[in-house]
Amino acid sequence: MIYAIFMLLVLLTLVAAWRRDVLELPLFVVTVLWVLIHLVGDMTTPLTLSF
Amino acid sequence: MAQLYLLAVTLNVWVLFAVLAAAFGVQLWLGEPPCPLCVMQRTALMLAGLGPLHILLRANNAMLTARVAAVGQGMAIVAASLGAIAAARQILLHILPGDAGFGSPVLGLHLYTWCFIAFACQIAASGVLAIAAGFLTDSKVSWPATRITAIAFAAIVVANLLSVIAEAGLHWELPSDPVGYLLFK
Secondary structure, eight states: OOOHHHHHHHHHOOOOOOOOTTTHHHHHHHHHHHHHHHHHHHHHHHSSSSO | OHHHHHHHHHHHHHHHHHHHHHHHHHHHTTTTTOOHHHHHHHHHHHHHHHHHHHHHHHEEEEEOHHHHHHHHHHHHHHHHHHHHHHHHHHHHHHHHHHHHOSSOEEEEEOOHHHHHHHHHHHHHHHHHHHHTTOOOOOOEEETHHHHHHHHHHHHHHHHHHHHHHHHHHOOOOOOOOOOSSSGGO
16 A cells, blocks of 8 residues: 555645645655655565565 | 757656556556566656656746756656666666566566666756756746646556555555455455
């Protein structure tokens, strides 16, 4: 489900961009940071995401 | 100049759309559900698309300014860098001699290797377009392709969203080596 949430956040960011909403950039930053944290978590623990 | 810039930005979105559609096509055609790292790369491709879409959606029927262009290209570079890290991670996981890699190769390379190339190209393209943004003069523009471009991109995001829900089912994480769609099991 976490990946579905990432994509949902992408979709929400797109909707915010469409509406020229001020939330667009904060949503983008939150999504990027969350994906980055998830990726670093994978890199620093035994293989979980891999392959 | 503004029209030419928007044409380049629109093409950028459609190239990312094509990469996402190709990955989705391979998933359906070869019956190979994406692994978690593959899904993260797809997410990064979508995030990279939000940069040029920011420019299109802010500029259409309004002003195309260097500020709007800079923010959009910055978004694309940040997202593409994130995707390049994920793709490089996956390439390194399969770098040992004798490792067949994950999934079927397409045109001799695995999808994560193609993804790394795509992210590198995106960073280069956004860099060039960021430089070009410095030569933009603020101008009011109307760009009819904006609407269909944004709708198409939203559609591919929704398709991937439904796919990943089907693949993960009610589980928080995806299996590291997925072979089917857990929602239907």
